[in-house]
Amino acid sequence: VSLSLPPGTPVGAVWGHLPGPVRDVGLPDGARYALNHEWTLPGATLRDGDEVAVVLPVSGG
Amino acid sequence: MIALTPEPLDLPALLAAVADPEHGGTAAFLGSVRREGELREVVELRYEAYEELALSEMAAIVAEAQARFGARVAVAHRVGPAAVGEASVAVAASAGHRPAAFAACRYAVDELKSRAPIWKQTLHADGEASWIDGCLARHPAGAGR
Numbered sequence: 001v002s003l004s005l006p007p008g009t010p011v012g013a014v015w016g017h018l019p020g021p022v023r024d025v026g027l028p029d030g031a032r033y034a035l036n037h038e039w040t041l042p043g044a045t046l047r048d049g050d051e052v053a054v055v056l057p058v059s060g061g
Numbered sequence: 062m063i064a065l066t067p068e069p070l071d072l073p074a075l076l077a078a079v080a081d082p083e084h085g086g087t088a089a090f091l092g093s094v095r096r097e098g099e100l101r102e103v104v105e106l107r108y109e110a111y112e113e114l115a116l117s118e119m120a121a122i123v124a125e126a127q128a129r130f131g132a133r134v135a136v137a138h139r140v141g142p143a144a145v146g147e148a149s150v151a152v153a154a155s156a157g158h159r160p161a162a163f164a165a166c167r168y169a170v171d172e173l174k175s176r177a178p179i180w181k182q183t184l185h186a187d188g189e190a191s192w193i194d195g196c197l198a199r200h201p202a203g204a205g206r
Contacts, residue, residue: 030195034111034114034178037113037114037117038114038117039114053111053114053178055111055114055178056180056195057194057195057196058174058175058176058177058178058179058180058195058196059179059180059181059192059193059194059195059196060108060110060115060138060149060150060173060174060177060178060179060180060181061092061138061149061150061170061173061174061179
């Protein structure tokens with residue numbers, strides 16, 4: 001999903017800008033954030049072209 | 062060797078990747094898809110990964126295991142469907158002696174399961190599919206910017 005957000009938007013605010021059907025589910029407990037393929041914290045601010053991932057609880061193996 | 066692959070896991074390749082003439086002990090672990098026939102029978106698990114981050118997390122785990130235990134470590138994980146009985150995760154670790162090899166192997170698989178952004182969906186014999194509830198992805202607080 002490509003989003004246009006105000007400069008300085010924190011990573012933690014991205015969920016609130018996702019399409020309604022996703023946003024309405026609510027951010028799952030235990031979600032973590034990655035910015036440009038590295039773990040980050042919700043307060044990290046975004047720059048143009050950044051890629052954010054909301055990483056839900058994992059279940060590999 | 063760090064791999065995410067839709068192909069069957071190649072344990073001999075992992076063992077070869079950790080071979081070292083100075084290392085006298087090698088431990089290997091395979092995690093396989095369980096049928097769970099006494100509960101609700103499983104046909105296959107379908108793995109999805111956030112590949113870029115999963116590969117970098119797997120690389121970090123391998124580096125940690127190697128540094129902690131003086132080992133050489135290789136890991137591979139399936140993506141896509143894996144049938145009952147097939148391996149979904151494989152780890153090989155070699156070290157000078159067996160305690161470090163066992164410890165490095167265990168560390169790598171335990172950390173991989175709790176940290177790598179990989180998810181699985183169960184396809185049951187009754188045709189229904191369900192996502193497995195995950196554990197919280199741990200990462201060092203303050204990582205990144």
